[in-house]
Amino acid sequence: MARPIAGDPPTNQPQYQPQSNGAPVPVALSPFNYTNQPNIPGPAVASTPTPVGLLNAFRRRWVLGTFIAGLVAAAVVVGVWLVMPAGKHQVRALVQLQPKQVEFVNKTQEDFEAYRRHQMFLLKTRDVLTRVLADPAVSSLDTVKQSEDPVAVLEDALRVTVAAPEILEVTLTGNNIEDMKVILDHLIKRYVDDATSIDRKLRDDTTANLEKLRASVQLEIDLQEKNIELIGRNNGTTGAEATNTALALLQKRHIEAEGLFVVAGREIEKAESERKVVLKQLDEKDQKSPPDPVIVAQLVAADPRVGAAKKAHTARKEFLEKEAAKATNPDSDDGIVKLRSEVKKLETEVKDAEKQAATESLAVAQAIDSAKRQKRVEELSFTIDVKKEERERYRQERDGLQKVIASTASGGLNIEAMRKSLQPQREMYDKIQSQLIQMRVAAQQGGRVSSRGDAEKIPNNNQNKKVALASAGGFVSFFGVILLVSFLEWRSRRVDSVDQVVNELGMRVIGTVPAFPNRASLQAATEAGGANWRFVLNESINSTRTMLLHTAKAQAMQVVMVTSATQGEGKTSLASQLATSMATAGMRTLIVDCDLRNPSIMKLFELPLTPGVSEVLRQEVDVSDAVQATAVPNLWIIPAGQCSNATIAALAQGHPLETLFNRLRGQFDFVIVDSCPVLPVADALLIAQHVDGVVFSIMQDISQLPKVITASEKLTQLNILLVGAVVNGIKQDVYSYGYNYVKQLPA
Template sequence: ILYGGFNQTWLANCLRRRWLMATLLGLLVGAGAAALLLFVFPNMSNVTSYLQVKSTEENFIIDEPRQRPSPVEIERQAMNHLALLKSPMVLEAALSDQTIAGLDAVRNQGNEALLWLTNDLKVSYPGDGEILEVRYEGKEDPVQMEKVIDAVVNAYRDQVLFKERLQATATHEDLKVVLDAKEKELEEKLASLKSRLELLGMSREEIEIPTLQSEIRMLESQIAEAQKQLLDVEIMMQLAYGHSRAPSVLEGMVAAAMEKDPTMAMYKQQEFQLKQMYQQRASQTRNKQDAQLKRLEAQIQQTQMESEQYRVAAEKEIRDQIRKMPDDTLRAAHTEYVIRKAAAQASLKEYEEKLQVAKDKLQSLGVEDPEVEMLRQDIENQTEIANSLAQRVAAWQVLQQTRDRQMQANQTGMDKVTVIQRAKSLANVNTIERYSIAGVGGVAAMGLTCYAIALMEFRRRRLNSPTDIDEGLGVRVLGVLPSATLKSLAGNSLVATQVAESIDNVRATLMHDSTSAPRQVVMVTSSASQEGATVAASSLALSLARAGRRTLLVDADLRSPSLHRLFGVPVEDGFCEVLRSEIDLADAIRPTNNEGLYLLTAGVCSHDAIYALATDQPQAIFEKLRDQFDFVVIDAPPVLGISDTLSLGQYVDGAILTVLRDHSEIRRVHKAIEQLRNMGIRLIGSVVNGVPLKADRRVVRLHQVAARPMPQLPPKTDA
């Protein structure tokens, strides 16, 4: 009980004693904590935009069937889109718009707007499909954030997709140049054929060897087909090479590499820490010219400059490495190019050898010059190739016109990336979570406050119940008394009745013990003031008097007497005057209104009376009292603090220690017990005051009967 830990029993009793303080302070702290959490966790808005990203783009320039991209290539394209959407190139382009830069959501970020978007903008593929989600969650105005998200999406389309379209346009221009060259070459060959026919003076209808001519035409057709395959292979190789070096692909790889660069991460972390230190210092001082602020600002600028220099150098080095490293897609295209070109060249060589044999045979029969026939066949082949190129150029023009019309109509069905939902906001998405956090935090703060108050109360270790005295300190509990004051004991109240019933148990124990050991002079004391010693002493004396014992009640609390007020007698001519030998003992003892009960008041206290207690003078006084009374009950002052009680204890047969529930400190009670025992004063037991008792119904009924006026008999009349 003296050194035990803080447990549930102590917690309940401490809170019972300090319930008002714990409740009010807990509510105050809990409300403050809830308000603080509501401030720390503001209302959040959710702004989302969705884009559809196609894994392949329709191409009308080359009418070869395209294979479906491999999963690795699809994942690579997806990572490129994710990196490019959050790349500084796209975000800076979005923030450069004056309308966006003037929004409060952007202006509040100051110079950290780019870092803010980089950290808070979330880009992902939900479900690993072709739908790209651009999401922002924050406390900024959702309407303004809709404009910011739309600006980022538009900047991505303008900065990345537009460049890819420009590359495709460049390919179209290259095809037009090839078509013009073929048409010019075809015109030259037609002119050469016309001049050769005029020189030979013959026409095509004059050749009469249909078998050889049919074979030659078939071979020439096969040669033309092989040449067409060679041309298609060359064109596909050029397109594959151009796609592998597209700016969007290169920038995506560079951005992805920079995101994983540990040095850039170190610079960002260093800059973030310096800014945190700057904000902390700025909140501590209002002097904008503070030396530490200036130094932190210079360090932030130096870190930003070094980070920018490193980023430029690292991006240049990464671009050089990417240009030098082998491209898997380009390598596969080159392998296919080599195989198809070798096969086409072998077929072309075989057809040319067969054609030469057929021409030699036809010439030996005396027909027209094979060169003329070959020139005609070449013209047909070139015409077919020119027609194919013209169709592709026309298809591109149709595609471009379709895109132009869709752009005018605000449609983007032909683009690789299509906006299927512009930015839409959902305000106050965290209302339930916010109030839940505030509620839980407030309840936790209130609980911690109550716990802290209980812990502070526990440090004093006040008395919780009679068990703490009986089992904790090993002192027998003679009885328990309800809360009572001297004023409540003066009248015929229910409290006085309860006290009388409870003190009768103490009197019975005392009278029983007196048969085996002398208990004639009993001192009632306490460890500290205001613990009910006077109530217990006066009640015990009254109980002994009611039991027919001649009892003297002595007010030995010389410094702070109170029994004279309880019995309504003057304080003068009491125990102090007897100690000073100013009056005789018999003159100081006064009878009371209760039969068998006498009172010795404290008298007027002085230093002489206090000093007399330490002499042998009280011994003679108490010997006389033993001869005159059956019991002498002494109302003594507290044990701790003054020596009066220890001096009186040398002349008594035993002491009763009174304690007050929820007031007496167990350590002080233990100290008082030890002092009494060290002085050789026998401790009879203890009386616990302030214990709530439910009055027995028999006691209540008896009190009601006693309070009722007695019926009066009618007066007798003479007959």
């Protein structure tokens, strides 16, 4: 068969067919591109993991991943369980506080917040706690018996907080919730009893004091009323109608004297306020207000340095004016210009002298201001003394008029005043009487402190939280480790399925080979009446052979190389199985072991290593002497031979290998070449340039996508035809296609 040249289209597929009118008619495009390779999608390796990819990655490492995840999850569960506190139970009781219902005479309103703080303190006093723990019902509890200092333990575990303005929340924390409830119930009862007893005693004492005060006020009112009655009898009158006119005049003069007294007092206050402000200004070390600018200007004008500077400036300025008047062109006269410069300089000196004098004058001006303020203080003090004397005179006049009015008002006036003076005593008596009634009502209602039910048990939920968090931590860590192991395995980018070879590698799949079962699985399947694995394997190889022969016929291929990206991907096994299948089909088939560095074909067929390809390339033996028959009819093998540097050099020359293949084409129907992997060494690339096509062997769960892509790209760059890929290690339940239908047929 003629071998197609790289770059030429297949000879048996013309691009055009003539029409009836002689014009070329386009036909369907060839399934091969300009390099005689199939038109298949280019590589599109996923850059991010997918759920299916991670699942397949975990399937390859499920034993290791599950083991590590189990260890990590167990460690997390134990760690969370030990780190989280065990927690304690809690018992809670509520205490009701009542505001004070009765406000006592001559006393301010009660501070309820202070009363509440006092009750919170009383609840935790050692006296109350000691008496509670001494109760037989409490002292017999295991919690109390096992404690060395139960009072101190109770003080630490007891908490009193404000739940509402009038409600106290009392909580007790511990391990034995039943004992704590008994202790807290007795504590609240003891506290309420003590508080009620204190309130009752205080109420009784207050009631007794109020009754004594009421009797005293009643006696005072009775005595005053008898005195009024006696005065009325002595004066023969019960009012003040006879003296109303005289009293009116006296009261008018009294009002005028009172007004003058008030005005004098206001003037004194005004003068004292002004004196206080001036004294404060005098006491200040740093004067905030600037001195009088007029005083400062006078001091600057009187400064001798300023006067001398101004005199010098004036004299030089007059001399400049005279010289300028004499000069023909004063603007260009150097003398005039010099004089003007001197005048400006003297003017600057005047300003500097004024500035310096002004700075030095500030202190003098401030001293003058201080002297003025001091003088003002003296004036105000004098005014205050005078006004005080006037006010005292007005006061004496007012008081004198008051005495005259008091002495003038006889009879009815005196009696009326005495009656009015009894009004406070009567009001006090009524208030005392009202308080006594309220005290009696409060005595029937009980104390100000009461308990709102029994203590409430609040079991600790930390145990459930610990279980939940430990379980959640173990669950998250378990699946987290599994996800991590899956991701790390996914990063190796191993081939998961046939679809991945087609979609991501862009290779044509011409066949699949089932995975080798272990001995136990194979025996169990046979005993269960399942399909014989060897028949399944044969049918897979026969299907691949059919696809390969079809492509070989269409592309005029006779020599096909089987290779892989790296070692361990099933290329040698695939080559031997394909060759065996072709020989079984009646074709004269030859296997050429070109894996010169690591040969293994001769081991499968139990043949000697030499003579072989290495000896032929070195021209030490003839091709016919290297061909060895096998036990399989129509199948022959040329082993690898003994490789050496001379063999590799001959392989690199290319001509000896091309001569070898050309001789074999005429002697055999099909030649299967088992080469070394593409990536480790360059031997496969050298051999592939002399074959008709390349079949790529890919091992599921072993081959790595990046390496396969790199290997295929190297072959593509050399215009080497990639016939397709064969995926090894396929699970039968996935790609068996009904292989369980296969039965052993009779010979």
